Amino acid sequence: MKIQNIWDLNKLEEKGIRSLAxxxxxxxxxxxxxxxxxxxxxxxxxxxxxxxKHALKISIGQTGCSGFCDLEPMAIVRMPGKPPLLxxxxxxxxxxxxxxDIKRKKIxxxxxxxxxxxxxxxRRPDPLLNEIPDYQEASPxxxxxxxxxxxxxxxxxxxxxxxxxxxxxSALYKAFYQMSPGEVVEEVIRSGLRGRGGxxxxxxxxxxxxxxxxxxxxxxxxxxxxxxxxxxxxxxIMEGNPFKLFEGIVLAGYxxxxxxxxxxxxxxxxxxxxxxxxxxxxxKRYGLLGRNVLxxxxxxxxxVIRGGGSxxxxxxxxxxxxxxxxxxxxxxxxxxxIEKGLWEQPTIVNNVETLANIPLIIEHGGEWYAGIGTxxxxxxxxxxxxxxxxxPGLYEVPLGTNxxxxxxxxxxxxxxxxxxxxxxxxxxFGSFLPxxxxxxxxxxxxxxxxxxxxxxxxxVVLDQETCLVDILLHTLSFFVEESCGKxxxxxxxxxQMKEIMTAxxxxxxxxxxxxxxxxxxxxxxxxxxxxxxxxxxxIILNGIKDFRKDFEAHITTGKCSWSS
Amino acid sequence: xxxxxQNKSVQFESVPSIDIDYMExxxxxxxxxxxxxxxxxMILQAIQRCYNFLPRPALAYLSTxxxxxxxxxxxxxxFYSTFSLEPRxxxxxxxxxxxxxxxxxxxxxxxxxxxxxxxxxxETTEDQRFTLxxxxxxxxxxxxxxxKINEDMHGHISYDxxxxxxxxxx
Numbered sequence: 001m002k003i004q005n006i007w008d009l010n011k012l013e014e015k016g017i018r019s020l021a022x023x024x025x026x027x028x029x030x031x032x033x034x035x036x037x038x039x040x041x042x043x044x045x046x047x048x049x050x051x052x053k054h055a056l057k058i059s060i061g062q063t064g065c066s067g068f069c070d071l072e073p074m075a076i077v078r079m080p081g082k083p084p085l086l087x088x089x090x091x092x093x094x095x096x097x098x099x100x101d102i103k104r105k106k107i108x109x110x111x112x113x114x115x116x117x118x119x120x121x122x123r124r125p126d127p128l129l130n131e132i133p134d135y136q137e138a139s140p141x142x143x144x145x146x147x148x149x150x151x152x153x154x155x156x157x158x159x160x161x162x163x164x165x166x167x168x169x170s171a172l173y174k175a176f177y178q179m180s181p182g183e184v185v186e187e188v189i190r191s192g193l194r195g196r197g198g199x200x201x202x203x204x205x206x207x208x209x210x211x212x213x214x215x216x217x218x219x220x221x222x223x224x225x226x227x228x229x230x231x232x233x234x235x236x237i238m239e240g241n242p243f244k245l246f247e248g249i250v251l252a253g254y255x256x257x258x259x260x261x262x263x264x265x266x267x268x269x270x271x272x273x274x275x276x277x278x279x280x281x282x283x284k285r286y287g288l289l290g291r292n293v294l295x296x297x298x299x300x301x302x303x304v305i306r307g308g309g310s311x312x313x314x315x316x317x318x319x320x321x322x323x324x325x326x327x328x329x330x331x332x333x334x335x336x337x338i339e340k341g342l343w344e345q346p347t348i349v350n351n352v353e354t355l356a357n358i359p360l361i362i363e364h365g366g367e368w369y370a371g372i373g374t375x376x377x378x379x380x381x382x383x384x385x386x387x388x389x390x391x392p393g394l395y396e397v398p399l400g401t402n403x404x405x406x407x408x409x410x411x412x413x414x415x416x417x418x419x420x421x422x423x424x425x426x427x428x429f430g431s432f433l434p435x436x437x438x439x440x441x442x443x444x445x446x447x448x449x450x451x452x453x454x455x456x457x458x459x460v461v462l463d464q465e466t467c468l469v470d471i472l473l474h475t476l477s478f479f480v481e482e483s484c485g486k487x488x489x490x491x492x493x494x495x496q497m498k499e500i501m502t503a504x505x506x507x508x509x510x511x512x513x514x515x516x517x518x519x520x521x522x523x524x525x526x527x528x529x530x531x532x533x534x535x536x537x538x539i540i541l542n543g544i545k546d547f548r549k550d551f552e553a554h555i556t557t558g559k560c561s562w563s564s
Numbered sequence: 565x566x567x568x569x570q571n572k573s574v575q576f577e578s579v580p581s582i583d584i585d586y587m588e589x590x591x592x593x594x595x596x597x598x599x600x601x602x603x604x605x606m607i608l609q610a611i612q613r614c615y616n617f618l619p620r621p622a623l624a625y626l627s628t629x630x631x632x633x634x635x636x637x638x639x640x641x642x643f644y645s646t647f648s649l650e651p652r653x654x655x656x657x658x659x660x661x662x663x664x665x666x667x668x669x670x671x672x673x674x675x676x677x678x679x680x681x682x683x684x685x686x687e688t689t690e691d692q693r694f695t696l697x698x699x700x701x702x703x704x705x706x707x708x709x710x711x712k713i714n715e716d717m718h719g720h721i722s723y724d725x726x727x728x729x730x731x732x733x734x
Contacts, residue, residue, distance in 0.1 A: 034704050034706070034717070034719070036717065037704060037710070037716070037717030037718065037719045038719055068706060069704055069706040069719070227700075227701070228701070229662030230662060230701060231701070232703035232704065232705055235703045267609075267644075268701070268702045268703065306609065307605065308644025308645070308647065309644050309645040309699070310644050310645060311700070325605060326604075326640065327636075327640055328643065328644075384705065386706065387664055387667050387668075388667060460663050462667060466667060471666070471667070474661075474666050484643075
């Protein structure tokens with residue numbers, strides 16, 4: 001069924017509402033990469049078998065990941081007349097019990113986390129709005145502002161109708177039938193949205209320049225080469241709500257006048273690759289990709305391209321080399337991608353999270369969006385809190401939220417109740433901040449003024465037992481491995497830094513080596529070709545400033561200061 | 565990088581010759597990927613799925629089919645960590661050593677696996693059962709330490725589970 005007009009869209013919405021508030025009980029299992037790794041596929045299979053064997057009057061569906069992988073496998077139970085219930089850490093045994101309870105119209109208590117009200121915003125008629133939204137009160141969702149993640153782990157990610165019921169595709173409809181491409185760009189500029197991949201360049205300005213270039217062909221690239229260790233927000237969006245991303249990509253294409261979108265997906269996500277291709281086929285069937293999208297005269301093709309396992313290919317110019325089938329070397333700029341990008345044509349490269357924000361901005365207006373966040377950084381940001389922390393996971397909060405609030409109030413502080421020694425915001429390039437520097441606002445400007453960066457929003461929490469020299473050396477080896485080798489400061493310089501760091505770690509170094517390390521770092525910072533090479537020494541330089549004691553202990557005693 | 569490339573080419577010479585099914589290569593290059601130069605990485609991935617590594621004759625054939633210099637194909641094949649120019653084991657173990665897994669004991673899991681199989685990073689067991697690789701982050705950070713074997717994820721691994729998990733793969 002192709003969606004041609006608003007009536008089709010409304011019909012689909014009704015279908016989605018029926019699916020979200022079904023007449024017969026429905027159990028949906030989280031089948032994202034993380035759920036499957038904890039046995040969700042096994043549960044899914046067993047349930048289907050059980051259903052057939054006993055001719056059960058329940059439906060079995062799937063959902064994505066809500067960003068808290070250690071709570072997987074999750075299940076959502078929808079019973080007629082009741083709000084959906086979210087269960088965590090399911091097993092085959094627990095599900096069997098649950099099926100028994102459903103038969104007796106009883107609510108299973110084991111594993112029950114919360115009931116789900118309206119997860120995102122008041123939108124067009126919402127099937128769940130009547131219920132009390134306890135989702136927002138339950139830890140770990142408490143205090144979050146889940147604009148992007150709200151539907152992840154709640155709706156069936158491969159159901160267009162459920163996405164439409166949650167307000168999906170109304171932005172694209174509005175753009176096609178009420179706005180010119182210029183107006184779409186205007187709206188994005190007004191929203192103040194900035195790129196979430198790490199560079200924080202204003203998205204609207206990038207689009208405006210691309211729109212104004214005169215070229216027969218232009219391209220939209222969605223950067224899904226989520227290589228920062230610790231980041232998995234893009235995977236969660238792609239596996240939890242792929243149509244939202246597609247809607248954002250088509251909007252970008254409409255805005256700049258492009259008819260081809262490419263998702264550059266990192267090689268390490270095999271499950272996501274299969275999944276996205278499935279979702280693209282479905283979107284095509286519904287006329288949401290391909291010829292005459294949503295019944296308009298706009299055509300758009302979307303393809304997923306798999307990378308080859310190279311970190312530097314997340315850098316936009318290296319990414320384009322890789323798409324052209326070459327070795328991923330960053331290119332010299334200018335010319336910028338918006339002038340000469342992929343195959344020498346104007347190209348915009350946007351991160352998954354950035355593009356997922358676009359439908360919200362078009363639907364609710366740039367001004368509404370600009371009301372969230374700080375003066376210079378608008379909207380919400382998904383932070384991936386990992387390491388020695390009580391509740392690791394994805395926390396979506398408005399930019400400008402206090403770092404301490406995220407770590408202590410939301411993520412529950414350190415894992416074993418111990419002291420926190422350091423926190424790295426913006427891994428792998430962001431600096432390690434000592435405990436006393438954590439009372440800060442999470443926005444790009446604050447972090448930049450501290451000599452660090454917010455990056456793609458990975459927050460690594462380390463407790464007292466961690467040796468900073470060990471962690472810094474670990475990160476440095478990552479940079480050495482992933483250097484593309486094009487420029488000498490990065491290829492040779494970072495390698496030498498690692499040699500010196502290894503000597504320090506093993507207790508073979510002198511204080512002179514520490515000074516050399518600083519000098520070398522200062523030089524690389526200024527002379528490397530791309531941001532990745534220039535960013536590599538920063539964490540070491542700042543690390544030496546804030547955790548000099550750890551370095552000195554290794555140099556003088558050959559071991560960490562805290563170990564006796 | 566350059567050192568790794570050298571190692572690859574040195575060991576490459578000792579690779580026994582294998583039979584290349586050129587019809588199958590045609591299927592991949594022409595039918596599946598339209599002879600498109602920009603699909604080079606995906607074509608190489610498909611070839612690697614067939615042979616478990618990238619045989620040199622297949623790369624030479626690919627070079628003529630796509631009209632891309634052999635040197636460039638060799639460059640791509642050695643640049644991206646996903647490719648191997650030497651035969652690999654039936655099962656690929658990828659140990660995640662991203663920051664999250666590192667601070668949650670990924671190194672100890674690595675040591676345990678290396679000990680159990682008597683292998684180091686990048687090596688293959690003599691019976692071709694396992695190849696060991698380390699990767700930086702597979703995006704399952706709350707499940708750390710994580711090990712990926714083929715396409716299966718294993719989360720929350722403690723090192724006494726290592727042998728039990730390895731036993732599942734033949």
